[in-house]
Amino acid sequence: MPSSTRNNPVESTEQKVRDNFGRQSFMVTLGAIMTAVGRGKVEIQFPFNSQLTQQNGFAHAGTITSIMDSACGYAALTVAPEDCDVLSVEFKANFVAPALGERFIARAEVKRAGRTITVSAADAFAVNQGQEKLIATMLATIMNMPAKK
Amino acid sequence: MPSSTRNNPVESTEQKVRDNFGRQSFMVTLGAIMTAVGRGKVEIQFPFNSQLTQQNGFAHAGTITSIMDSACGYAALTVAPEDCDVLSVEFKANFVAPALGERFIARAEVKRAGRTITVSAADAFAVNQGQEKLIATMLATIMNMPAKK
Amino acid sequence: MPSSTRNNPVESTEQKVRDNFGRQSFMVTLGAIMTAVGRGKVEIQFPFNSQLTQQNGFAHAGTITSIMDSACGYAALTVAPEDCDVLSVEFKANFVAPALGERFIARAEVKRAGRTITVSAADAFAVNQGQEKLIATMLATIMNMPAKK
Amino acid sequence: MPSSTRNNPVESTEQKVRDNFGRQSFMVTLGAIMTAVGRGKVEIQFPFNSQLTQQNGFAHAGTITSIMDSACGYAALTVAPEDCDVLSVEFKANFVAPALGERFIARAEVKRAGRTITVSAADAFAVNQGQEKLIATMLATIMNMPAKK
Numbered sequence: 001m002p003s004s005t006r007n008n009p010v011e012s013t014e015q016k017v018r019d020n021f022g023r024q025s026f027m028v029t030l031g032a033i034m035t036a037v038g039r040g041k042v043e044i045q046f047p048f049n050s051q052l053t054q055q056n057g058f059a060h061a062g063t064i065t066s067i068m069d070s071a072c073g074y075a076a077l078t079v080a081p082e083d084c085d086v087l088s089v090e091f092k093a094n095f096v097a098p099a100l101g102e103r104f105i106a107r108a109e110v111k112r113a114g115r116t117i118t119v120s121a122a123d124a125f126a127v128n129q130g131q132e133k134l135i136a137t138m139l140a141t142i143m144n145m146p147a148k149k
Numbered sequence: 150m151p152s153s154t155r156n157n158p159v160e161s162t163e164q165k166v167r168d169n170f171g172r173q174s175f176m177v178t179l180g181a182i183m184t185a186v187g188r189g190k191v192e193i194q195f196p197f198n199s200q201l202t203q204q205n206g207f208a209h210a211g212t213i214t215s216i217m218d219s220a221c222g223y224a225a226l227t228v229a230p231e232d233c234d235v236l237s238v239e240f241k242a243n244f245v246a247p248a249l250g251e252r253f254i255a256r257a258e259v260k261r262a263g264r265t266i267t268v269s270a271a272d273a274f275a276v277n278q279g280q281e282k283l284i285a286t287m288l289a290t291i292m293n294m295p296a297k298k
Numbered sequence: 299m300p301s302s303t304r305n306n307p308v309e310s311t312e313q314k315v316r317d318n319f320g321r322q323s324f325m326v327t328l329g330a331i332m333t334a335v336g337r338g339k340v341e342i343q344f345p346f347n348s349q350l351t352q353q354n355g356f357a358h359a360g361t362i363t364s365i366m367d368s369a370c371g372y373a374a375l376t377v378a379p380e381d382c383d384v385l386s387v388e389f390k391a392n393f394v395a396p397a398l399g400e401r402f403i404a405r406a407e408v409k410r411a412g413r414t415i416t417v418s419a420a421d422a423f424a425v426n427q428g429q430e431k432l433i434a435t436m437l438a439t440i441m442n443m444p445a446k447k
Numbered sequence: 448m449p450s451s452t453r454n455n456p457v458e459s460t461e462q463k464v465r466d467n468f469g470r471q472s473f474m475v476t477l478g479a480i481m482t483a484v485g486r487g488k489v490e491i492q493f494p495f496n497s498q499l500t501q502q503n504g505f506a507h508a509g510t511i512t513s514i515m516d517s518a519c520g521y522a523a524l525t526v527a528p529e530d531c532d533v534l535s536v537e538f539k540a541n542f543v544a545p546a547l548g549e550r551f552i553a554r555a556e557v558k559r560a561g562r563t564i565t566v567s568a569a570d571a572f573a574v575n576q577g578q579e580k581l582i583a584t585m586l587a588t589i590m591n592m593p594a595k596k
């Protein structure tokens with residue numbers, strides 16, 4: 001870690017989150033990028049891609065779920081103790097409109113951070129010509145785990 | 150449809166499910182195949198692939214969720230009215246062990262088929278040297294929709 | 299219905315919701331009252347009661363769930379077609395702090411109203427000396443049903 | 448504890464579970480009794496009671512949820528370390544048929560017991576003239592907590 005971030009916990013946490021995200025090969029496969037990181041908040045996006053669709057040509061629910069899951073987990077990581085990694089215990093997702101758009105955005109926010117368990121919520125949006133439409137929503141349970149050295 | 154299946158509803162339903170699955174590009178991206186279809190039951194598998202991993206090198210929760218979701222939906226489709234397609238209303242998944250294995254299997258079964266709403270449950274397993282280990286479980290709500298012509 | 303409400307859809311919807319709530323005997327058993335009704339929003343409260351507790355003397359998770367469920371359903375009813383009743387298809391609730399307080403409040407809001415399916419979210423709070431603390435959160439799926447005559 | 452149970456872990460666990468259940472005042476309010484306890488399995492029932500109904504005279508979803516929640520938690524308690532209590536982290540319940548019957552039974556089973564987190568599943572049935580009908584199903588996450596002395 002560069003010494004310049006040692007005294008900047010915010011930058012340090014963001015870097016930790018972005019480094020961790022960079023190790024999720026599946027996010028690369030989805031073409032997903034992390035477009036925002038803040039305290040208790042993370043945003044992840046990916047562009048429409050015909051290799052990620054279900055039978056009707058919409059993005060597969062699993063792809064939308066994947067960016068919501070990652071966003072919920074990383075939102076939790078921003079508020080976890082410094083030496084902790086996070087783990088998805090479970091999540092629930094509702095799909096409220098077809099995943100039809102040029103790109104898809106998941107925005108997650110921590111609802112309550114506990115010592116062991118953190119609850120995050122995420123909404124997912126389809127973007128068409130700059131207009132966002134809610135397509136899914138998630139409520140997730142994340143556990144803090146001592147990070148492997 | 151070959152005339153030989155016209156008078157065989159079971160074969161016809163299996164073919165409808167397999168045709169529909171064949172149109173899910175995302176399943177191809179995962180390397181997923183449908184390894185069993187029965188009345189109210191579907192099994193989907195995919196092999197470990199380093200392009201589908203999370204930060205620790207395990208399969209991403211989103212990939213396991215995706216095959217459980219597809220398996221739950223197709224299990225519902227096997228018992229849906231003939232002219233219906235199905236839609237994931239929502240699901241909840243618990244992750245009980247790391248997705249570490251040579252391949253991953255989702256087995257879904259319909260718990261209760263209604264006129265509009267079907268509830269399916271799925272378990273997911275990691276396979277190592279022929280041994281299966283439970284890694285996740287899902288409870289899903291699926292809606293019957295008149296199929297688009 | 300009194301003629302005075304015939305020409306006032308807002309008042310009429312609120313009355314419909316309050317009448318329906320008044321028929322939920324279980325809410326009487328909980329001592330629950332509906333303290334707010336608006337378009338897509340409902341609030342329900344009940345006071346602490348030692349007959350509603352779990353093993354440690356906190357309000358049972360089932361009681362908190364019950365007012366969140368009713369609040370989610372009634373929030374959906376405020377935006378349902380006029381001749382429809384609503385039905386809980388499913389819900390998921392997270393419990394983030396002990397239900398310890400003088401009274402408990404559930405506040406539900408519709409996240410997305412569809413023709414058949416509505417998604418509502420609720421938060422539950424424990425109130426102590428005027429201070430509210432988040433104790434639980436719910437994400438619920440509600441179905442519109444033609445009302446029985 | 449009678450000395451006769453000191454050397455009988457099974458009886459001791461059952462007694463621990465039944466004692467704990469006996470302290471849930473809300474179960475008394477529901478008229479609920481624990482009708483079976485085994486390793487990783489618990490059954491709880493309550494009779495229909497017009498004070499526990501929703502607007503159509505069926506048992507309120509919250510009452511069915513309550514016995515499923517308690518059954519899931521106690522099933523987890525039967526496999527928890529001896530000095531642990533359990534806590535509902537979250538649950539998800541689907542309601543598949545109206546809660547219309549003479550009595551209602553929740554049967555819970557542990558799906559996977561971990562060191563910290565246990566996953567239980569429950570089904571709920573309405574009983575009419577000796578016939579059981581599935582009305583609801585739950586998937587629950589329970590956490591082991593060091594018991595308070």
